Every structure is written in structure tokens, then in C-alpha cells.
Amino acid sequence: MPDSISTASASPLAWAAAGAAATIAAGLVAKRLGAFRYKPPRVWKWDAPSGGKFAAINAPTSGARTEKALSVGAHPIQLYSEGTPNGVKVTIVLEEIASQVPTFDYDAWRIQIGGEQFGSGFVAVNPNSKIPCMVDHSTSPPTRVFESGSIMIYLADKYSSPLLPTEPAARAEVISWLMWQMGSAPFLGGGFGHFYAYAPQKFEYPINRYAMETKRQLDVLDQQLATRSFVAGETFTLADCAIWPWYGALVLGRLYGAADFLDVQSYSHVRRWAEACEQREAVRKGRMVNRSTPDKSALYDGLPALPERHSRADWVAAGQGSARGPSYG
Numbered sequence: 001m002p003d004s005i006s007t008a009s010a011s012p013l014a015w016a017a018a019g020a021a022a023t024i025a026a027g028l029v030a031k032r033l034g035a036f037r038y039k040p041p042r043v044w045k046w047d048a049p050s051g052g053k054f055a056a057i058n059a060p061t062s063g064a065r066t067e068k069a070l071s072v073g074a075h076p077i078q079l080y081s082e083g084t085p086n087g088v089k090v091t092i093v094l095e096e097i098a099s100q101v102p103t104f105d106y107d108a109w110r111i112q113i114g115g116e117q118f119g120s121g122f123v124a125v126n127p128n129s130k131i132p133c134m135v136d137h138s139t140s141p142p143t144r145v146f147e148s149g150s151i152m153i154y155l156a157d158k159y160s161s162p163l164l165p166t167e168p169a170a171r172a173e174v175i176s177w178l179m180w181q182m183g184s185a186p187f188l189g190g191g192f193g194h195f196y197a198y199a200p201q202k203f204e205y206p207i208n209r210y211a212m213e214t215k216r217q218l219d220v221l222d223q224q225l226a227t228r229s230f231v232a233g234e235t236f237t238l239a240d241c242a243i244w245p246w247y248g249a250l251v252l253g254r255l256y257g258a259a260d261f262l263d264v265q266s267y268s269h270v271r272r273w274a275e276a277c278e279q280r281e282a283v284r285k286g287r288m289v290n291r292s293t294p295d296k297s298a299l300y301d302g303l304p305a306l307p308e309r310h311s312r313a314d315w316v317a318a319g320q321g322s323a324r325g326p327s328y329g
Helices: 012-036 085-100 120-125 148-158 168-198 204-225 238-251 268-278 281-288 313-317
Strands: 077-081 106-110 133-136 143-146
Touching: 077 085, 085 106, 085 148, 085 168, 085 238, 085 281, 120 133, 120 143, 133 148, 143 148, 148 168, 148 238, 168 204, 168 238, 204 238, 204 268, 238 268, 238 281, 268 281
Parallel strands: 077 106
Antiparallel strands: 077 133, 133 143
């Protein structure tokens, strides 16, 4: 038996080594099985980070962790955000309004979500310590607005933007889809994105569960877009501003490296819509505000990353449009 340990020839050391290997293997199996046999305690207590990309900043408590005031620029509208999907939703709206209102401008300050969202100034504007949040200094006292959907509605109403119709039925349709995104995206981001891309270990059950829900949501969108140019009808609205940074980016292969896994090519109507939205200058610009790295794809044509954006001149300096701003149909 040249490739095995026989009872006649095996030395005590060989038996000891084999036994140790078996013990280690059994321990690893038991550890892996233990993850599936977890029994929740009667009262959960947080005693250590759970692992994953954002483990170092996650905790079951709220409030400021450091003393840090927020910067304030020259314009009434001050945005504090980062170039994540929820941040991009708002910067698309701001760039659309800049294209519609020649006198409008805004400041956008980058809040790095590795911990800056727990500064005292930020928490005073958003007690939930999530980007984005905004302060409107044109009112007395200044108006704070947090949650991306709330900011989008506030801006559209304040500047009478066609992104949010005034006719009740059309307005309700746009807001319904905006709320759909707000309620659905946590399953895509915190659910699928976390377990597929960020969790320290890959587990079949949560990945399958959230992949199923993500594909169901894509099918909802695909059927909606089969009969209309944009999500809420034939014009670009807040609904598209909200949904594109999540689901448009997903079908364009820009989220979680999951395009093949989710077979995004099969959602042809969503892809057609996503590509059409991306052609809008406000979408391209909005995607680059509060980003740290540029997008080198041909469509963005050298459009710079703007970790901070403080005036239309920031785009002019980069050779992107005029200080007055482009006009959209």
C-alpha cells in the first residue's frame, strides 16, 4: 500500500500527524457548519465588528463621534455627500436644475463615508449619519434636508423644475416611482451588494435570496419601460434621477461586478433606458461630483472627478460646457 498508512508499517509519528490533520479538518468543518447552526441569543449584544468592507465604522449607536464643523461655500445650496448611488441621485438633480435655471449654482462638499459622516456638523444636519444631506441658506433660519428622496423633492419644488410635475396625477406617478426606488434599493445594495461583494464570507442562501429579489425588481422596471421612454412617462423626471444610479448602473455593469451573474443583458428595456439617460449631460456631470477618481470611458470624454464642486466654472475649467450651462429639451 504505497500511498496509504498500513497498520503494520505506520510509525507513531505518522499516526500522530494523520490524527492532527483529521482534527484540524474536523474543526474547520465544524466551524463552517456552525455558521449555519447559529442560534440567536435571547438578547443580542454588540461586542466586536462583524467583518466586511465597512466593519470598522459600523456600530449600533448614533450621534457624533468627533467635533468637526461643516464647510460652507458661496451659494445658498450646500450639499454634503459622496459619489455613491444615493449621492449621485441628488447631484443629477442639481445639475439638471443648473441647466434649467441660469442663475442657479451650488456647492458640493465631499463627505468620505469612512467616518466623516460622524462629525458633529454633519450629524447636526443629518442625525442618521448617512449621505447625502443638504442645507439651504436662503431661508432664515437655514433649512436642513436629509434623505436623498426628500432632498430631490425639495429642490424640484423650490426651483419649479419640470423634473417633478405639478399636475396631481403626473406628480403622484413620479413620486410613486421615487418611493419605489427608496424602498427597493436596500435589497439591491444592503442585501445583494453586501453578501455578493462585501461580506467577508460568501454564503449561498443570502446571495440567492437577494439575487432573486434584485432580478424581480429588474423585471418590474423592464416591464414598466417596455411601453414608455422613461420610468414615469415620456419625459425625464425625478424617478429617472433616483433609479438610474442604482439600476441603470447595474445593467451597465458598474455595480458589484455582477452583470454576468444577474444576466443583466436580458433586461433589454432597462438597458435601452439606462443608455439613454447616460447621454444626458446632467447625468454624466452628476455622476462625477464628489468622486475621487475620473471615469476614463469614451462616453465621459475626459469629464473630471470633482471631489468638491463649487461653481459652474469647475466644469468650464475642465472644458465641459459654458458657465451659463447647457440647455436641455
